[in-house]
Amino acid sequence: MKIDSKATGSGTTPGLPKRQTHQSDLEMARKRSQEPHTEMEWVEGAQLPDDLRLVRPWVFQDHTGRQWVATMETMELHRIGLVFCILASVLELVASYANGKVTEACRSMKPRHGGTPKPLPSVHTMTVDKTEFNPGDQIKVVLSGPSFRGFFIQAHDAANIDSDAVGSFILLDGKVSQLLTCGHNQHSAVSHTSSSGKVKIEVLWNAPSNAPPHVQFVFTVVMEYYIYWVKVPGPKISQPNAPPLPIHIVPSSLPVTTESVAQLNKSFTAIGCGSSKFCVRDPSDCDPEKNPKCFFLSFLTDNCSLVIEMSGPGNGYVSFALSHDKWMGDDDTYLCVKVDQEVQIYPAYATGRTRPIIGMETSLREKAWRFAEGVIQCSFRRNIHIPAHKNRFDLDQKYYIFLADGRVERGVVHRHHHQPLITAKKFNVTGSPESIGGSRSPLIIKTHGALMFIAWMTTVSIGVLVARFFKPIWPDTVLFGEKIWFQVHRTLMMFTVLLTCTAFVLPFIYRGGWSKHAGAHPFLGCTVMILTVLQPIMAVFRPLPQNPRRIIFNRAHWGTGTVARIIAVAAMFLGMDLQELDLPDPWDSLVLTGFIVWHVLTDITLEAHGYFINRKAKPAEEDQSNIVDSIGSTETTGHSFRKKVLAIYICGNIAFLITFLVAINRV
Numbered sequence: 001m002k003i004d005s006k007a008t009g010s011g012t013t014p015g016l017p018k019r020q021t022h023q024s025d026l027e028m029a030r031k032r033s034q035e036p037h038t039e040m041e042w043v044e045g046a047q048l049p050d051d052l053r054l055v056r057p058w059v060f061q062d063h064t065g066r067q068w069v070a071t072m073e074t075m076e077l078h079r080i081g082l083v084f085c086i087l088a089s090v091l092e093l094v095a096s097y098a099n100g101k102v103t104e105a106c107r108s109m110k111p112r113h114g115g116t117p118k119p120l121p122s123v124h125t126m127t128v129d130k131t132e133f134n135p136g137d138q139i140k141v142v143l144s145g146p147s148f149r150g151f152f153i154q155a156h157d158a159a160n161i162d163s164d165a166v167g168s169f170i171l172l173d174g175k176v177s178q179l180l181t182c183g184h185n186q187h188s189a190v191s192h193t194s195s196s197g198k199v200k201i202e203v204l205w206n207a208p209s210n211a212p213p214h215v216q217f218v219f220t221v222v223m224e225y226y227i228y229w230v231k232v233p234g235p236k237i238s239q240p241n242a243p244p245l246p247i248h249i250v251p252s253s254l255p256v257t258t259e260s261v262a263q264l265n266k267s268f269t270a271i272g273c274g275s276s277k278f279c280v281r282d283p284s285d286c287d288p289e290k291n292p293k294c295f296f297l298s299f300l301t302d303n304c305s306l307v308i309e310m311s312g313p314g315n316g317y318v319s320f321a322l323s324h325d326k327w328m329g330d331d332d333t334y335l336c337v338k339v340d341q342e343v344q345i346y347p348a349y350a351t352g353r354t355r356p357i358i359g360m361e362t363s364l365r366e367k368a369w370r371f372a373e374g375v376i377q378c379s380f381r382r383n384i385h386i387p388a389h390k391n392r393f394d395l396d397q398k399y400y401i402f403l404a405d406g407r408v409e410r411g412v413v414h415r416h417h418h419q420p421l422i423t424a425k426k427f428n429v430t431g432s433p434e435s436i437g438g439s440r441s442p443l444i445i446k447t448h449g450a451l452m453f454i455a456w457m458t459t460v461s462i463g464v465l466v467a468r469f470f471k472p473i474w475p476d477t478v479l480f481g482e483k484i485w486f487q488v489h490r491t492l493m494m495f496t497v498l499l500t501c502t503a504f505v506l507p508f509i510y511r512g513g514w515s516k517h518a519g520a521h522p523f524l525g526c527t528v529m530i531l532t533v534l535q536p537i538m539a540v541f542r543p544l545p546q547n548p549r550r551i552i553f554n555r556a557h558w559g560t561g562t563v564a565r566i567i568a569v570a571a572m573f574l575g576m577d578l579q580e581l582d583l584p585d586p587w588d589s590l591v592l593t594g595f596i597v598w599h600v601l602t603d604i605t606l607e608a609h610g611y612f613i614n615r616k617a618k619p620a621e622e623d624q625s626n627i628v629d630s631i632g633s634t635e636t637t638g639h640s641f642r643k644k645v646l647a648i649y650i651c652g653n654i655a656f657l658i659t660f661l662v663a664i665n666r667v
Contacts, residue, residue, distance in 0.1 A: 105152070106154075106165070106180075106182035106183065106189065107162075108230070108231075109152050109154070109218065109219075109220040109230055109231045110220065110230045110231075111150065111220070111222055111228060111230075116344075117228055117229055117230040118227060118228065118229050120229065120232060120233075121232070122145070122221060122229035122232045123145055123146055123223075124143060124144065124145030124146070124148065124219075124221045124229070124232070125143075125144060125145055126141065126142065126143050126144075126153075126217055126219055126232075126234035126235060127141075127142045127144075127235060128140065128141055128142075128217070128235045128237060130237070131235070131236070131237050131238065132237065132238060132239070132240060133207045133211070133215075133237050133238075133239060134207065134239060134240065135207050135208060135209045135210075135211050135239075136206075136207060136209065137206075137207045138170070138204045138205065138206055138207075139204065139205045139207065139237060140202065140203075140204055140205075141153065141169075141202070141203050141204070141205050141217060141234075142200065142201070142202050143200070143201040143219055143221070144199060144200040144201070145199070145221070146199070146223065147197040147198065147199050147223070148197070148198060148199075148221050148222060148223050149192070149195045149196070149197060149198075149222050149223065149224065150191070150192045150195060150220075150221070150222035150228075151190075151191060151192055151201060151219060151220065151221050151222070152189065152190075152191045152219060152220040153169070153189060153190040153191070153201075153203065153217065153218075153219045154182060154188065154189045154217070154218050154219075155167050155188075155205055155215050155216070155217050155218070156215070156216055156218055157212040157214070157215065157216075158212070158214035158215055158216035158236050158238075158245055159212065159213075159214060159245060161216060161218065161233075164182070164183035164184065164185065164188075165182045165183055165185055165188035165189055166185065166188070166208060166211060166212065166215060167185070167188065167205050167206055167207055167208050167211065167215070168185060168186060168187040168188055168205075168206045168208070169187055169188070169189070169190045169203050169204065169205055169206070170187075170203065170204040170205075170206065171190070171203060172202045172203060172204065173201075173202065174193075175193065176192065176193055176194075176196075176198055176201065177190050177191070177192060177193060177201055177203060178190070178191060178192070178193050185208075190203050205217075211239065213238060213239050213242035213243065214236055214237070214238045214239075214242055214245050215236065215237050215238075216233060216234065216235070216236045216237075217234035217235055217236075217237075218231050218232065218233060218234055219231075219232050219234055220232065224339075224412070225412040225413070226337065226339050226344060227339065227340075261344075261345070261367045261368060261369060262366075262367070262368040262369075263368065263369060263370060264368050264369060264370035264377060264379065265370075266370075267288055267289045267311070267370070267372075267375070267377065268288045268289065268296060268298070268309045268311050268377060268379075269287065269288070269289040270286070270287040270288065270289070270296070270435075272298075272300075272433075273298065273433070273435040274433055274434055274435035275433055276300065276433055277298045277299060277300040277301075277433055278298065278299040278300075278427070278429045278430075278431075278433050278434055278435075279296070279297065279298045279299075279433075279434070279435045279436070280296075280297040280298075280320075280401055280403055280421070280423065280436055280437070280438065281294065281295065281296055281297075281435065281436075281437060282294070282295040282403060282421045282437060282438065282440070283437070284435075284436070284437025284438075288311040288375070288377070292313055292373055292374065292375050293313050294311065294312075294313075295311070295312040295313075295318070295403055295405070295421065296309070296310070296311040296312065297309070297310050297311075297320050297401070297403055299395075299429040299430070301384075301430050302381075304383060304384055304385070305381050305382060305383045305384060306381070306382055306383075306384060306395055306429065306430065307366075307379065307380075307381050308334070308379060308380055308381070308382060309377070309378075309379045310334070310336055310377070310378055310379070311375060311376070311377040311378075312375070312376060312403075312405050313374055313375050313376075313405075314338075314374070314375075314376055314405045314406075314407075315338060315374065315376075315407070315408075316337070316338060316405065316406050316407035316408040316409075316413075316414070317335050317336060317337040317338065317376070317405065317406055317407075317408055317413055318335075318336050318376050318378075318403075318404070318405045319333060319334060319335040319336065319348075319402075319403075319404050319405070319406075320333070320334055320401060320402060320403050320404070321333040321334070321350060321401075321402040321404070321420075322393050322395075322399035322400070322401060322402075323399055323400045323401075323402060324399065324400070325400065326400055326422055326442070328350055328402075329350060329351060330349075330350070330351065331349070331350040331402070332347075332349065332391065332392055332393040332399075333347070333348040333349060333350045333356045334346070334347055334348065334364075334380075335348055335356070335413065336369065336376050336377070336378035337408055337413060338371055338376055338408060339408070341371070342369070342371075343369035343370070343371050343376055343377075343378050344369075345364060345367045345369065345378050345380055346358050346359070347359040347363050347364055347389075347392065349391035355412075355413060356413070359389065359391055359392070363382060363383075363386050363389050363392050364380040364381070364382055365380065365381050365382075366379075366380060366381040367379070367380045368380070382395070384396055384430060395429060395430055396428060396430045397428060398426035398427060398428045399426055399427065399428075399429075400422060400423055400425075400426055400427075401422070401423045401427060401429075401438070402420045402421070402422055403420060403421040403438065404416040404420035404421070405417075416579075417579070418440065418579050418582045419440040419441055419579040419580050419581075419582055420440065421437075421438040421439065421440050422438050422439060422440070422442075423436060423438045424438065424439065439667065440582065440667055441580055441581050441582070441664070441667040442510060442580065444506050444507075444509065444510045445506070445507065445510060445580040445581055446581070446664050446665070446667065447503070447506055448503045448506040448507055448510075449503075449575065449576075449581050449664050450660075450661055450664055451499045451500075451502055451503035451506075452499070452500070452503045452568075452571075452572065452575070453572070453657060453660050453661065453664075454499055454657065455495070455496045455499035455500050455503070456496070456500075456528075456565065456568040456569070456572065457572075457595060457653065457656065457657050457660070458653055458654065458657050459492045459493075459495045459496045459499065460492070460493065460496045460561075460565060460568075461599055461653060462492055462649075462650060462653065463488070463489050463491075463492030463493050463496065464489075464561070464565075465602070465603070465606070465646065465649065466485055466488050466489050466492070466646075467485065467486075467489040468606075469606045469607075469610065469642060469646075470485050470642060470646070471483075471485050472639070473485070473639045473642060473643065493535065493536075494536070496532065497532055497533070497535070497536055500528065500529060500532045501529070501532075501533070504525065504529045507522070507525075507580075510580075517579070518578055518580075519574060519578075520574060521571055521574040521575050521578060524567050524568075524570055524571035524574065525571050525575075527567050528564055528567050528568045528571060531560050531561075531563060531564035531567070532564055534560055535557065535560055535561060535564070538553065538556060538557055538560070539557070541553075542557075569592075569596065572592060573589065573592060576588040576589070576592070581664070581667060582667065583660075583663050583664070583667065584663065587663075588660075588663070591656065591659060591660065592660075594656070595653075595656040598649075598652050598653070598656065599649075599653075602645065602649045605645055606642060606645055609638065609641060609642065609645075610638075613638045
């Protein structure tokens, strides 16, 4: 890859080398890079240093601190490799150091989890096997304490704790720890290899020949995502006859106690919603003071700032976001996260369907919280305009408002377990006070669910019963040239096909493609769609009744329809609990089970009735003298009973359908 290199003189920036076809040595190339205004080249086949990393756009740095800048001219030649390099660096940052490669944090030793480090002292301890050393000695260093998931260990000059790391480490267990390079000293730091739990880490530290008189070990330890201690001072070791250390003031880089967070002594109230403060509530008329299941968000304008209150049931987190559209991504987000027995308040920025990036807490003040009876509550004050924080939106503009909740596991905020409440339109929370609700299901998904319920709960069920049990009731009645039972059956089935096809495309329109978070539901839906379309195609090629192949059609028609109905019911059970719809649980499953029982009982009743009618008709056929009167009476009685059963079934079916449609509308 061809790149220009310039000398590392004052204020200059070196560059990445270009490829050349002749053999050369990597160290020779580095020496050549010291020459001012020269162009250096990577040899053909030579490997870039393993520790080369992106420090800012197009600028890379190796373990020596030397930087390399790529030129636009040469990027075109090797743009693919450069893109991979950049992506690898970005992904490393996004991963928040789960793999322990934390060289980006060599100076601060702070993980990029967001939040505030816990105040010192840490609950973890570090020990050494001796307190006096000579250059070349090996010191055993042990970090131990309650189970922790990440760590970062360095050794520094005790007289200047902010200086570069000194010495080097040797691993005793390469499965849980790895060597890193901070500054100019190779293997001058140790970190974790994964986020698995551990209670003890043992390493050896090599004292360098130029070791300072006093050395102090410093460590960062992460228990959970939001529970960590940064730059914890560890034990000090000294060379023989070293002068005593001067009184040392703890450097400002160590964690300090931030603004205190108060505890609320009572629940929030909906009093003032719509008159003095802007409120978002779910249900739309709930009061958090009286209803523990109420999701509540209020904005009270106070001069140039807003007092924001948020409340919701849960044991993980509640959050709200301001968005320019109804999709997650590029949103100004605020979280109240329950950690242990406290509630921590964070501003964040959502970049998509990923974990939000925690922002600077200095944008919030007067923070307070409460956790009681399974309800998380928090409040804080925020200025309407915060120019210094680019991801904090101006609050005097109109936005869609999201209100969400979810679980927190080992300090990590997980994706909300059901669809967030989203307002129907954009609102300005600093404008006229309003009290509004929202919907946890997009209208297009509600329409999808409603159409599928109509098709597979009502039209197909009634159509199947008519074809199976009501052929003899209207044997000679004709409608538009066909027997009436057949016209009713065909009309209902064509409605089923039309409703299914319409409903099928709606989720794809909403998602813009295939949904990766819907489990088996879309696969079952596609299967139902294929079988549904197959039915009218088969009907077009239906043989005449006298054709010997008619029995094959009848069995294929019945089998395809039965399989489609069974899969459709399974898809409905799964679809009701998806985030985008999420009907009340377990109510939804119980009601759908009730409908299935209702349909099966109707089917059994009509089947049993037909069986007894047939048995009753056989003796009459044997008695030739009464055959006309007996059969006529039996048919009249049987037809009347079946009509009554059908009428009752249709009423019950529609009642179940309306129940589901109302539930969908209320989501």
